[in-house]
Amino acid sequence: MASVVLERVCKFYGRQTAVENVSVAISEGEFVVLLGPSGCGKTTTLRMIAGLVEASSGTIRIGGADITRLPARNRNIGMVFQDYALFPHLDVAGNVGFGLRERGGDRVTIGRRVNQLLSLVRLAAFERRYPSELSGGQQQRVALARALACSPAVLLMDEPLGALDLKLREAMQVELQRLQRELCITTIFVTHDQNEAMALADRIAVMNEGHIEQIGTPEEIYRRPSSEFVATFVGKINFLDGTVQEMSEARCIVALGGGSFVSAACSTDCRPGNPVRLGIRPENFVLSPARNGGAPGPCGIIEQRRYFGNIVHYLVRGAGGQLLLVEQAAGSSVLDVGAQVAIGWREEDAVVFPGVRA
């Protein structure tokens, strides 16, 4: 168990920048997920920590020691690969015991440790099977047991659940979380699946175009996204464009299209006349039947409705012309398509981003 610290780590391939100034401090036993679209540099970052890719600049420390130039085999890192990378010519016991044999243990000790690991991942009776005789989920567990065999300081996982079907993936997530807590091992997990990231992580680092956009707990990432990229990549969000009308201390009045006004929290460069963009999650909207001549809040007409049993999705055409996705608990009252509605939200549920000047 050890902390992992990256300080201004960069990776260039010729003129191309794969990873740019990534700095992150991961404490002992923490589960951190690197989340981002493909090509955002998350896998390259992971491979630099593993030592499979050499960092162009910056420092990587594990447990305080600088390992930036240390060969991968001396880093004491366990890794689960996207394709599992099980040795097809070795049986399960041979795979799990590979690293132990490389470190020169005697047969009995290795055998005992292999059994212990296999029961940890619930594959006790499978020692003599070959990888080709195992299902995807079982191969995944073998890969995990093999990665944990030499009691690594850090566990790295590169989209390990990507190849599994949805049900199995969810079961493995639960299992993985149990194991990680039980072993209290520092874990860095790469995925492009935001639900997986939310479900597993103590903290999520959202990456985009080679740099980290935001690091925080799943709740922080979801409720307080620091950029439009994070807001749209993690969960669904609606954007309302407007102009700052007046401001006082920490709040401002924003004029939205269609002649409605709302109050919002102030962002850094909130000045009267500046454009702003309000980000609101679909479930944070409150719809109510429109009152004529009521408060000057936004309103719209329901264009489409999708009923899921527990929740309902409405597509609402706002007065400004844009389409909003609204998610409501189904409850007993379901609004009809074509209904006029007033759209409201709690002020703290709107995230304020700098707007684009027209």
Next chain:
Amino acid sequence: MSETRLAGVIPWRRFLWPPLLIATVLLVVPHASFLWMSLHRNLGMGLVSATLTLDNYRRVLTDSFYLGSLWLTFRLSLIATAIALAAAFPTAYVLARTRSRWVSLLIALLLVASFMTVVIKALGLSLVLGQEGILNHFLQAIGIIAQPLLLLNNDTGVVIGLVQYTLPLLVMLLFSVMQTIPPSLEEAAELLGATRLATLRRVVLPLAMPSLIAGGLISFNLDMGAFTSAVLLGGGKVLTLPVLIQRKIFLDVDYPIAACLATVLVAIVFAFNLLSVLLLRQRRKTAAEGVPK
């Protein structure tokens, strides 16, 4: 109605008759005919006896001259195969692991080179290997040797020729197999603490083993039957079986003994391959039963 339509359809098996005919004429008939020929006595002037006899086999399998030729052929083929495998394995590995546009060009060149007639390639080699050749000049110039090495018209020349003969084939064969070994396996081994040598020994080599054996057998079979390389680089002085057979036919006009030698050559090559396959199957079986690896 469907009955009548079915009746008009030619059973698909009949389409296999022409290939069977071609295969019979080209493969079975020649072998059968020299097998038949080997059972007759030579009467000189290309004539053979009408009666059947095993005399030729008795002569070939007891005469130290023929046995010596057999052993020479076997030995040179084995050495050449070992050298070719040792050279092809790392070459194929590097080609498979290099991510460059040049790799496909190199493979294409290799393919073209392997299509070129052995006569031309052997001629090129003899220019390089001769006493006044480039290699000897170079080695003398940098002072490694004082006297030119004798690399032509002897066993060494034949071995070099045989290696050159099968090398492109082996590189291509091993390359295609190495490409199917995912690099992540090597990365996994490295992260588990394996050095490059250990990774090679415990991961790459076992996975490449079936193709090494198959390639080795192909190379060995080609070497056993190689005539052009052996006769051109051996200068007619290294009498491997194929060279000897050619001499028996064209110089001595002794068809029965030539046919007998050919039969023995085929039988030995066949036996060697069969034995290798059986040994392999045995080994795989013991490995599967979990007996110490």
